[in-house]
Amino acid sequence: MPASAAPDPQSPRHPVLIGLDWGTTSLRAYLFDAYGTELQRLQASQGILAVPEGRFREAFEGLCAPWLAADPSLPVIASGMIGSRQGWREAPYAHAPAGFEEIASRLSRLDDAAGRVFRLVPGVQASTQMGATDVMRGEETQVFGALAARSLLLPADAAHRDGLFVLPGTHSKWVEVRDHRIVALRTYLTGETFAVLRNHSILGRLCADPAADDAEAQLHARAAYDIGVQQGHAQPGALLHLLFMVRTEGLFERFSASQLPAYLSGLLIGAEIADAWAWCGDELQPALVGSTELASRYARALHTLGLPASIASEECTAEGLFAIAVHAGLVPNYLKMV
């Protein structure tokens, strides 16, 4: 074959898609070949709050310049807060139940004058039992990533088309999936409540983080965490009372300063799990999706409570972006993922 011939897009390691995980505080970019292999990854601290005056295009082109220089027409798919009202353009929420087809057919178009295909993944909204609305934006891509990854590993029978995914974080999400579609979700303000109490309340004044190299202090912090988890789980309705116990347990020196942040975290996560478990019932075993540290913390809580759980994956956003792009026809469908 002559050297001047166009490269075959089907060949492994040939870039066919850019995926963007663009959240509030960071921007991650993935370069994929036609088989979903991640060829390269770039990262910048240019979350949507850090991009001045809506200069999102400049931020994207700046980070991905090496890839775009090689091929300016690479299609792009982005998920996360970039599609929120505060982002580049609002990508309206898809309504649950929402599966690959619903999401892929509702991508928002942001194609530029140069003809580059640019798509935003919509978030998902679902009605709550109380008639309110719960939402997610970015986490739906992680869930689809986990589903896609699972489809590669497990037999495609009906049992593996359902699932309960737990995405711990600032706003922790519990997501129920039936037949590969997101049917319900429930968000908890757990991480953010911890952060504001830790950093801005009287509880924080008593708290100190254990030194990273102090194994004994880390051990004691985990013991306090376990107690917090059990108490929060036993009395989730008493949470506002239990939070004051962080103060008194410190005041009476039952917990040291370096145990108190873990105790506080345990109370909140224990209360979250108690409510979420009641919400989702016993039928589905939760699979944790998220960073290793946070997923481990939730896994420890569930284990302490005697509840079954598994860790799905540390990072599913890349897999999710690729899988949605395949369903949307942004890349040649050589490998039907799901």
Place this chain on the structure above:
Amino acid sequence: MPASAAPDPQSPRHPVLIGLDWGTTSLRAYLFDAYGTELQRLQASQGILAVPEGRFREAFEGLCAPWLAADPSLPVIASGMIGSRQGWREAPYAHAPAGFEEIASRLSRLDDAAGRVFRLVPGVQASTQMGATDVMRGEETQVFGALAARSLLLPADAAHRDGLFVLPGTHSKWVEVRDHRIVALRTYLTGETFAVLRNHSILGRLCADPAADDAEAQLHARAAYDIGVQQGHAQPGALLHLLFMVRTEGLFERFSASQLPAYLSGLLIGAEIADAWAWCGDELQPALVGSTELASRYARALHTLGLPASIASEECTAEGLFAIAVHAGLVPNYLKMV
């Protein structure tokens, strides 16, 4: 009677005692005659956190200078955070059950070189059902004030020697009294949780306070408050989830920005009431003690929920300081209050 004769301490309007309500953010001073009549009141923003380098004596003598100039030997009784570890001197907690006699016999002495009698009221601690410890410091004086005021108004039969007092605030307290003794208490971090979420979380970004002169906006805020109270009360164990609804109800414009702070407040107070009601049972009717605005807010919540309640008094600290001083023999016992 010759003009040079010493004034009769028993005469009305003759000062016999200074009472100090000395908290974290403010210092209030009361001047009493022998009948507990408040002759004068002074106030400064010199809460214990605002007094530099432990110069509490200077702060006290500065505020009360006019009274001390007339009579440097006036006895002083103080309650609140001034008796905490961060205050002038720690006044160790009295253990529940604690009545007037237990408190009066455990006042901490802080008498100065000039021979002035200066006493600190101890806080009260009680074991929780979980084996932890709950505490109050300052609120016990309000409870004793409410009990003393009630004794003047109501027949002194057994029924009026019991009570359930609710002291809303940064750290809201529910206090069970039997036979004029504090037997149990339960603290909720309600006010502080509201403040940190309102001021430091993503929820606060959606919030705006209704203009004080906008009657319609105030009305709408109260309606949102009522809904929050009902939801928080119905699902106290789902509080961390309900908090996220403040965001989505704002996002989908079901509540306006000026309704959201009230909705958030309602969720928290509703969850507090649900748990406190389960804790204290149905036997005692709660009496609210506190500032008119905050007590009204709790009274509205209890009314919305169909729960009985009364407002005990706007301000009971002065009455409490005087009643404890009488029991401790700091003033002649002309009028046995309780």
